[in-house]
Amino acid sequence: MLSRGVIDVSAKPRIATASLCGCFGCHTSLLDIDERILQLVDLVEFDCSPLTDIKTVGDCDLGLIEGGVANTENLEVLRAFRRHCRTLVAVGACAVNGGIPAMRNAFALRECLEESYVRGVGVYHPGIPRDPEIPLLLDRVHPIHEVVKVDYFLPGCPPSAETLWTFLTAWLSGEPIAFSYHQIHYD
Amino acid sequence: MSTTLRLDGREIPFTPGQTIMDAALAVGVYIPHLCHNPDYAPHGSCRVCMVGVNGRLVSACTTAALDGMTVESNTETIAATRRSIVQLLFVEGNHVCPACERSGSCQLQAVAYYVGMLSPHFPQCFPQRPVDASHPDFMIDFNRCILCELCVRASRDHDHKRVFAVSGRGLASHLVIDSPSGLLGDSQFAASDRAAQVCPTGAILPKHRGYEQPIGQRLYDQAPISVVGDLRAQPGGD
Amino acid sequence: MGEPVNSQVQAFVARSLDLRGLAPEQLLQHLIAVQQQFGWVPPAAVHALAAALDVAHAQVRAAVAFYAFLHDQPRGDFDILFSDNITDRMLGNQRLVGLLAERLGLGLNETRADGRVTIGLTSCTGMCDQGPALLVNGQAVTALTAARVDRIADLVDEGVPLARWPGAFFRVADNIRRCGLLLSNPVTDGASLRRLLENGADTALTELERSGLRGRGGAGFTTALKWRFCREAEGGDRTVPRFVVCNADEGEPGTFKDRVLLTSYTDLVFEGMTLCAGVIGARLGFLYLRGEYRYLVPHLESVLARRRAEGLLGKGILGQPDFDFDIAIHLGAGAYICGEESALIESLEGKRGVTRKRPPFPVISGYQDRPTVVNNVETFLAAARVVQWGGYWLRGEGTDQSAGSKILSVSGDCARPGIYEYPFGTPVHRVLTDCGAGEVQAVQVSGAAGTTLAPAEFDRLLAFEDLPTAGSFMIFDRSRDLLELVRNFAAFFAHESCGFCTPCRVGTALLRNLVEKVAAGQASAHDLQELRDIGPLMRQASYCGLGHTAPNHVLNTLDKFPAIYQRHLRSADYSPSFDLDAALGCARALTGRDGVADHVEEEA
Numbered sequence A: 001m002l003s004r005g006v007i008d009v010s011a012k013p014r015i016a017t018a019s020l021c022g023c024f025g026c027h028t029s030l031l032d033i034d035e036r037i038l039q040l041v042d043l044v045e046f047d048c049s050p051l052t053d054i055k056t057v058g059d060c061d062l063g064l065i066e067g068g069v070a071n072t073e074n075l076e077v078l079r080a081f082r083r084h085c086r087t088l089v090a091v092g093a094c095a096v097n098g099g100i101p102a103m104r105n106a107f108a109l110r111e112c113l114e115e116s117y118v119r120g121v122g123v124y125h126p127g128i129p130r131d132p133e134i135p136l137l138l139d140r141v142h143p144i145h146e147v148v149k150v151d152y153f154l155p156g157c158p159p160s161a162e163t164l165w166t167f168l169t170a171w172l173s174g175e176p177i178a179f180s181y182h183q184i185h186y187d
Numbered sequence B: 001m002s003t004t005l006r007l008d009g010r011e012i013p014f015t016p017g018q019t020i021m022d023a024a025l026a027v028g029v030y031i032p033h034l035c036h037n038p039d040y041a042p043h044g045s046c047r048v049c050m051v052g053v054n055g056r057l058v059s060a061c062t063t064a065a066l067d068g069m070t071v072e073s074n075t076e077t078i079a080a081t082r083r084s085i086v087q088l089l090f091v092e093g094n095h096v097c098p099a100c101e102r103s104g105s106c107q108l109q110a111v112a113y114y115v116g117m118l119s120p121h122f123p124q125c126f127p128q129r130p131v132d133a134s135h136p137d138f139m140i141d142f143n144r145c146i147l148c149e150l151c152v153r154a155s156r157d158h159d160h161k162r163v164f165a166v167s168g169r170g171l172a173s174h175l176v177i178d179s180p181s182g183l184l185g186d187s188q189f190a191a192s193d194r195a196a197q198v199c200p201t202g203a204i205l206p207k208h209r210g211y212e213q214p215i216g217q218r219l220y221d222q223a224p225i226s227v228v229g230d231l232r233a234q235p236g237g238d
Numbered sequence C: 001m002g003e004p005v006n007s008q009v010q011a012f013v014a015r016s017l018d019l020r021g022l023a024p025e026q027l028l029q030h031l032i033a034v035q036q037q038f039g040w041v042p043p044a045a046v047h048a049l050a051a052a053l054d055v056a057h058a059q060v061r062a063a064v065a066f067y068a069f070l071h072d073q074p075r076g077d078f079d080i081l082f083s084d085n086i087t088d089r090m091l092g093n094q095r096l097v098g099l100l101a102e103r104l105g106l107g108l109n110e111t112r113a114d115g116r117v118t119i120g121l122t123s124c125t126g127m128c129d130q131g132p133a134l135l136v137n138g139q140a141v142t143a144l145t146a147a148r149v150d151r152i153a154d155l156v157d158e159g160v161p162l163a164r165w166p167g168a169f170f171r172v173a174d175n176i177r178r179c180g181l182l183l184s185n186p187v188t189d190g191a192s193l194r195r196l197l198e199n200g201a202d203t204a205l206t207e208l209e210r211s212g213l214r215g216r217g218g219a220g221f222t223t224a225l226k227w228r229f230c231r232e233a234e235g236g237d238r239t240v241p242r243f244v245v246c247n248a249d250e251g252e253p254g255t256f257k258d259r260v261l262l263t264s265y266t267d268l269v270f271e272g273m274t275l276c277a278g279v280i281g282a283r284l285g286f287l288y289l290r291g292e293y294r295y296l297v298p299h300l301e302s303v304l305a306r307r308r309a310e311g312l313l314g315k316g317i318l319g320q321p322d323f324d325f326d327i328a329i330h331l332g333a334g335a336y337i338c339g340e341e342s343a344l345i346e347s348l349e350g351k352r353g354v355t356r357k358r359p360p361f362p363v364i365s366g367y368q369d370r371p372t373v374v375n376n377v378e379t380f381l382a383a384a385r386v387v388q389w390g391g392y393w394l395r396g397e398g399t400d401q402s403a404g405s406k407i408l409s410v411s412g413d414c415a416r417p418g419i420y421e422y423p424f425g426t427p428v429h430r431v432l433t434d435c436g437a438g439e440v441q442a443v444q445v446s447g448a449a450g451t452t453l454a455p456a457e458f459d460r461l462l463a464f465e466d467l468p469t470a471g472s473f474m475i476f477d478r479s480r481d482l483l484e485l486v487r488n489f490a491a492f493f494a495h496e497s498c499g500f501c502t503p504c505r506v507g508t509a510l511l512r513n514l515v516e517k518v519a520a521g522q523a524s525a526h527d528l529q530e531l532r533d534i535g536p537l538m539r540q541a542s543y544c545g546l547g548h549t550a551p552n553h554v555l556n557t558l559d560k561f562p563a564i565y566q567r568h569l570r571s572a573d574y575s576p577s578f579d580l581d582a583a584l585g586c587a588r589a590l591t592g593r594d595g596v597a598d599h600v601e602e603e604a
């Protein structure tokens, strides 16, 4: 069972979220819990997240990761989350098994880049970008548990708001996490 | 003489010659399975149907039922074994359910739900397997093939065509098609073949018919496979 | 070898069809002949064979892809495969592979641009007592040294045909070091067959029962029972054809005693098969010979021919009008699984060697779904002597549950590798003393699928009730890193899994990857737990013996030699499943970037 493992029991638990190689669908799904988001904000403190303006992750009780690992930036963020979050959760198909972005794994990286930057429709200045500011791509997109230890998985593309809510309320109350049949799906 | 076995403490009748799987299916007890389909000879390759007999695990679909036999199916250790086996199947192929036409009515997915799989756990193999879209009515996405050989058996034993075979060995085992070019479009395969109907996954799919049923209304959206049964057993299946 | 003209291929296939016939069972034998002739199986041969034998194209292609010695792409004129058992490695084969590759200017698994030569690796070729060894166009070359490899490079470059290579290269020694009940006398004159004819099949079976003879191929099934089941199958209906199969696949790494028996005790082996035929009522038998031993075919054929001439084989054996029996040799083509009896039968039928569902067992439904006895080479030999000399003769040695003797193939770190015959019940340390092994760290009993023993266990007994063994006995002294054994065996099983069932097909690959991760210094405690979890899953849930035993070496060494893993572990309790920095290599090459930010550091 996943224990909440709060750092400072007197304070509200801190939650951080990040989107790696995903589509923000999982974050959107989180917002789909509708007015319950107000409850959530009452119960927890949001740390670094696309939902807040905090850019680097601090010590947190829970980290929610959307998206797989496709480049050096994803790697850095994921590792920082693992260092700072007591509990790390893979949220959504992309984080769990690579998802749609991992369909590029059927091709060599060169083919992918040439298709986008050399032969692609509407390319004006063909050439693979070399700008050192751009994160380097891994040869394949990987699920996050292939890089760091993951404590829990919430599949779905995206997991439904109900699934996320069930998870969060169970985690907050320290109850065992249990889902109804309809709450677990891979698409 | 009546013969019975005990399955998870429940007395179940069977007729000699039946397997444990036959006996369970006959009384409506679900034992998860992927390579088994009662219309074809038992195969025993997926190993999802493992049950406990005399402290050992055996595949229910190939093990003969014996009078007085005690069979365990619904235990946490057996569930864990089955979950691991399903996870092996998932990492072996490329299963991108969100992009799969079969999602929601896929037996592999439904069995994975049944065994409580939340993640594939093991590292993905990410094999590179091309899709065969050469046939006018059907396509084969080898990324989703779990080598259950149901299409092989249906084509051989029912359609009398031998359109499919498994080639290679080990992790390089793969489905091949019997035609000079190796393409489905050049084979004897026809949309009316039984082999077109038996795939438990999204590997063999009719063309021009993707995502027909809205999410929420697909077979396994409603209820688990242990309740609704196999896709292929549905009236008017597909 | 260049592309053969289609008409050449068709003409060759036509000749092969004339010679071997049109039965679909002959498919594999035709394919082996084609491979031998052209260095690959060209599409024209696939088409011609599919048409002539009335089998699906897909089935022909599937067979080519299954057997390691068949290829759908051209190999070099000289197709060189180094035996890559751990014993070859301990004798330095990797250095020799490197040497030859360098001399010939090509890499491993490459064919040189001029089509002259290909270099690859293959599973144990059964020459562990005289390695390192290789196969060149299927012919075994032993006792490799740098000088021998140098000479081979010259011969290849000069294009000298194999027939004119020095004969010494192909010399295979018996190395019999210790004779017991079976090895002390290779001579036979058909005595057991005469016994059979004098006293009848029931008496022969009674003697076999009395002897307590159990199969020497590993599983140890009682031989008399197997023969009786087969004799009585189909209600004993004599019109139902029955078959005798001698399992000479000898694929277990570190085993080579069947090779010696087939070389120097040939008559006894064939006599045992003939005896079995007489008992069960078979008219046809097969010797399923692993492809690695194809060099033995002329010798075996000549013995068969002599026995026919002597009236010990063929029609009316020993003048008995209704005693007809003959033996055909079928070659394997590089597949360990084909030693498993039901996979062997599939292979005999010309198909991929995939294990069959059992029951029914071969004694009820074997070759062509007919009652079939499959026995190991050594079992047939012992059976012949038992019927000749009586059951008590075998019982005179061994233990209660393991009557008689066992022939061991001893290799690895010892002064005198070779063949040793001991009474069952002999302790491991006795063998170690006799073969001149010192400073022993571990012994691998019964091959890669067997048991890894630590010194504390060297007083255990070689017998079915303690340490069952098919005969492989590999010794590792203290200078060895046992992780190399684990890497070698893990790669072996991943290569040899037939691929039928999920736990073995995927599990063998995952085990190999994890073991390689350990060796690369990239594994963490979590990975050892994964090994401990996947192993039992394979043991419990695999379909056949290969999958059941494939994790043994990993689980044994994790328990008995934890340090071989621990010393490579990272301090972190979890580490990535792939090499992060290497995964950026493609992108670095494509962008020309190579700054500090373009590399990833390991995390502590």
Ligand SMILES: Cc1cc2nc3c(=O)[nH]c(=O)nc-3n(C[C@H](O)[C@H](O)[C@H](O)COP(=O)(O)O)c2cc1C
Pocket: C214, C215, C216, C217, C218, C219, C220, C221, C247, C248, C249, C250, C251, C252, C336, C337, C338, C339, C340, C341, C342, C374, C375, C376, C377, C379, C544, C545, C546
């Ligand atoms: C993976 C595997 C490989 C085997 N290889 C051999 C072999 O090379 N030779 C052999 O005699 N038996 C081998 N066996 C055992 C055979 O299946 C069978 O038990 C044996 O040939 C029966 O003969 P026996 O009763 O004389 O031992 C193997 C079994 C397995 C599971």
Ligand code: SF4
Pocket: A021, A022, A023, A024, A025, A026, A066, A067, A091, A092, A093, A094, A095, A099, A100, A156, A157, A158, A159, B098
């Ligand atoms: S899980 Fe689905 S919605 Fe979420 S990031 Fe991945 S593809 Fe997008």
Ligand code: SF4
Pocket: A186, B094, B095, B096, B097, B098, B100, B101, B102, B103, B104, B106, B107, B108, B109, B144, B201, B202, B203
């Ligand atoms: S075949 Fe089934 S499990 Fe595989 S991607 Fe499609 S829906 Fe998912």
Ligand code: SF4
Pocket: B144, B145, B146, B147, B148, B149, B150, B151, B152, B175, B198, B199, B200, B201, B203, B204
């Ligand atoms: S294509 Fe479908 S039916 Fe055929 S082997 Fe693959 S998963 Fe089974």
Ligand code: FES
Pocket: B032, B033, B034, B035, B036, B043, B044, B045, B046, B047, B048, B049, B050, B059, B060, B061, B062
């Ligand atoms: S259903 Fe029994 S092994 Fe596949």
Ligand code: FES
Pocket: C337, C355, C497, C498, C499, C500, C501, C502, C504, C505, C542, C543, C544, C546, C547
């Ligand atoms: S590989 Fe053949 S049964 Fe597992």
